[in-house]
Amino acid sequence: MDGSRQMPALLEVSGLSGSYGRVAALKPVDLRVEEGEFVTILGPNGAGKTTLLRAISRLVAGAGRVRFKGRDITGLPTHRLARLGIIMVQEGRGLFGEMTVHENLLLGAYGLGHRSEEIERRLEQVFDLFPKLRERATQVAASMSGGEQQMLAVGRALMAGPKLLMLDEPSLGLAPKVAAGILDTLGELNRNGLGILLVEQKAPLALKLAQRVYVLASGSVQAELPAQGIQSHHDLARFYFH
């Protein structure tokens, strides 16, 4: 008998599909994220990347099994998944635009209830990570720049104390320098042990951070590769146009 028990994956998805009404956007997909791992999902427009994240979060209907830290969480509603620590930063940031930065951050810590000391501690951590948010704390979220809004979206997700952070194209619509700054922060969070599942179209940025890459095209996984093995866009293109 093998004495070393294998650690269960942080997230293990098997045969997960997703659909919008009768339209199937994601064919059955298998995927794993290990504890503290940075995994990126790459693929062209319409590949099913967003649907995959939304199916994991139960924001779209789907079939298949999802396990989190060895526990079967298939069928749990979205709010229960968030309480377990599966937090998603949606495409377009999903901020509450009419609320202030501070209110958005407090909503991130919703699951903490009235534990004000812990909320304050996390607020300080987020403000230390993104000092701009401290300056803009009383500002309405919708009035901030795209980069600041993305910082807020990530900051709000961190307020929830995620165990797995899923991000859907955080660089979308941002200047290259700002996008690089956001992704650098994600890298720093990962080095501190946070598991990250990133959907990204800007492959060069994402490949610098990721340990493993899934390539999605036409609603199914075309390849699973170590990120270091991918030298250029050309390595990926053959999967896009399979």
Place this chain on the structure above:
Amino acid sequence: MTLHASTFTRRGGRSYLAGAGALGIALLFALVFIKGGYLLTVMQLAMIYGVFCVGLNFFMGYTGQASFGQNAFAAIGGYGSAILCVQFGWEPVLALVASMAVAGIASLVVGYPTLRLRGHYLAMATFALGLITYDLSVQWTGLTQGYMGYSGIPPLGIGPFTVEDERMKLVCLTAILLLGLWISGRLRNSRFGRALRAISTSELGAAALGIRISRYKLAAFVIAALYASAAGSLFAHVVGFISPEVFGLQMVVVTFTMLYVGGVGTVLGPAIGAVIASLLPEIVRSTGRFQDTAYAAVLILMLIYAPKGLSALAGDGRKEG
């Protein structure tokens, strides 16, 4: 620099508007209080409608859901107070509280299945709720006395203390409305209120943060029902008479108008809307045959020039850096 200057001017302008608005309302109250007469009754009804609208604002404003059936809960409050006081000799305040409890339970029972619907479907379901309640109040004559309604409902009070003086009634109603506004303001900026407002912006986004959508919608619906019931009871005790027409479709239209004129989703908007929309028919009465046209024209102008409501002009419900 220019941006800061314009922001300062805009904020200054809003503060000025808010101050002018508060002064205007204070002067109006003083005038009505001194002059008495019919306007006193109009203001009393404005305060009662204000209580109703503050509650409706929880569901429609903060949570962003549509309900055309809150008049059903006002009817429960009104008839509850009337029946308990006239038939069973209860103290008015106890009857009001008991009616609120009944309305709260009714809203839980009705809201649980109904709030699974969204958008237009929810609006239609709640509209049906109002129609059913109206029909019950007409047809269930053994309980409601049908079109005859209830008269001789005692004024608000408890034990030897009753509020019979018309001016004191206005003071009492104003105090109740202010209490309702205070609770609304406190809840809006609490964890609970933030969750409601998050649902209003994006249900999926709120759920992704761990907020249990169905529970919060139901809570907002119940709170709105409690306020509506209190307003219905207050109407019964202040006017002394109720009939099915009091809680009919007209109530839905009037309270919607008040909510949107004042500012849906703001704290003070429902109260401001109730006062303005109650006084407006009296102001345009001098136009004689054209008073309905004049009333509608003024409403349209308000909605064009203050689409987020009059209270939003003064910055209520917004925060800026």
